[in-house]
Amino acid sequence: GPHVLMIHGGPQGGPAGGAGGFAAQKALADRGWQLVLPDRPGHGSSPSRGAEDMEVDALWVAEMLGESSHLVGHSYGGLVALAAAGFRPDAVKSLTLIEAPVYSAAADDPAVQAFQVEQARIQSSDIAPLPKLMQFSQLVMIPREDRGNPPTMEQLTAMGAGLATMRSPDDWDSRPALTTVLQAKIPVLAVTGGGNPAFGAIGEGLARMTSGRHIVIRSGHHLPQLIAGQFNDAIDAFMRDAERTYPGRRSPAPQP
Numbered sequence: 001g002p003h004v005l006m007i008h009g010g011p012q013g014g015p016a017g018g019a020g021g022f023a024a025q026k027a028l029a030d031r032g033w034q035l036v037l038p039d040r041p042g043h044g045s046s047p048s049r050g051a052e053d054m055e056v057d058a059l060w061v062a063e064m065l066g067e068s069s070h071l072v073g074h075s076y077g078g079l080v081a082l083a084a085a086g087f088r089p090d091a092v093k094s095l096t097l098i099e100a101p102v103y104s105a106a107a108d109d110p111a112v113q114a115f116q117v118e119q120a121r122i123q124s125s126d127i128a129p130l131p132k133l134m135q136f137s138q139l140v141m142i143p144r145e146d147r148g149n150p151p152t153m154e155q156l157t158a159m160g161a162g163l164a165t166m167r168s169p170d171d172w173d174s175r176p177a178l179t180t181v182l183q184a185k186i187p188v189l190a191v192t193g194g195g196n197p198a199f200g201a202i203g204e205g206l207a208r209m210t211s212g213r214h215i216v217i218r219s220g221h222h223l224p225q226l227i228a229g230q231f232n233d234a235i236d237a238f239m240r241d242a243e244r245t246y247p248g249r250r251s252p253a254p255q256p
Contacts, residue, residue, distance in 0.1 A: 001032040002093070002243060005064055007084075008040065009075025011133070011166055012052055013158025014151055017044020021074060024228035031236055036064065040077065042162060052076070052166035058083030065091040068246070070239050074098040074225065075140070079169060086177030089184035094242035096189045096235055097206060099140075099196075099222050101169040105178070105205030106198075115139070115198035116170050123168055129160025136163055141195045143221040178209050187242040188212025189235070193224035213238075 008021030017039025019026075029035050040057055042048035049056075054076065061084040065071065070093045073081025078100025085092045101119070106112045122135045133156060151159065181188060188210040190203035200216070207214035217224040217231050225231045 001034045002239070003036055003066060003069040004028065004033045004239065005036045005038075005061065005069045005071050007038070007057075007061055007071070007073040007077035007081045008043065009073075009077040010043065011076075011136075011159045011162035012040070012042025012048055013160075013162040014043060014155055015149070016151075017046065020044065021077075022072075022225065024226050025232060025235075027228065028232055028236060031232075033070075033236075033239070036069070038064065040080070052162065054079040054167060054169075054172055055083050058087060062087040062091075067091065068093050070094045070096070070242065072096040072098070072235070073100060075100060075222065076166070076169070078102070079172065079174070082174060082177050082181070083172075085184075085186060086180045089180050089186060092181075092184075092186050093246040094187040094189070094239055095181060095210075095212075096191065096238065098191045098225060099193060099199045100190075100202070100206075101199075102174045102178070102202055102206060103170055104174045105209055106201040109198070109201040109205070111197040112201050115196070120168060120170055123163060123166075129157045129164065131160075132163055133157075133160035141193075141221045143219070143223055143226070178206075182210050186210070187238070187245065189238045190214040191224055191231070191234070192216055193219035193221055195220040196222070 006022045008018050018037030022037055039046040057080040061080055065088055068091050071081050078097040085095050103116050190206040192199045192203040194216045203214040217227050219227050
């Protein structure tokens with residue numbers, strides 16, 4: 001079936017790569033989609049290539065698009081996906097961004113401004129890696145619910161260290177990529193969880209700047225894709241619509 005390239009989020013050092021980050025979406029394969037779930041460098045089974053940078057990762061993702069793919073990105077992986085779409089818009093059938101910190105999409109919103117300042121403070125602070133990660137997780141509203149084997153203390157510490165060195169979202173100007181996506185008429189779906197007003201404002205801004213759509217799947221936290229039934233139904237319908245409109249479509253739409 002049509003390729004769906006899904007780029008997970010999180011700071012490097014953790015055990016959950018693409019398969020863990022999108023475990024609740026594996027049922028989409030039963031609907032005819034071919035899921036591609038890579039581990040970003042420094043995550044899961046992929047070795048680190050140094051400090052994370054959304055544009056460096058985006059070059060790697062752009063190669064994996066092949067002739068054409070639907071592209072999905074969560075959180076920091078959403079920045080990577082957006083940058084990759086900016087590099088190769090002709091190869092992107094649709095773009096889904098899940099709670100992605102694209103600050104330029106709502107730069108004047110007070111909730112986004114406050115969130116951006118706090119995120120930058122935590123990331124640049126001198127505190128130890130573990131409390132840094134805990135503060136960050138609280139800010140972005142990472143759920144505590146059971147999602148498989150929890151990270152070890154060593155992995156948590158590595159994630160805190162990765163957070164300290166990664167290129168910050170407020171250090172990337174996403175406006176050129178957003179302009180490219182709009183000009184290429186790539187269908188865009190912004191998904192937020194309804195728990196954080198900053199991400200809600202960004203979702204609305206993304207829809208406005210790309211002539212796309214914003215939907216709220218009320219998870220109350222940073223991972224609305226865990227509400228699997230509602231999320232999978234929404235993205236399945238969105239990608240089917242995109243299959244019908246993508247001008248360079250090379251694969252048949254999956255059967256219902």
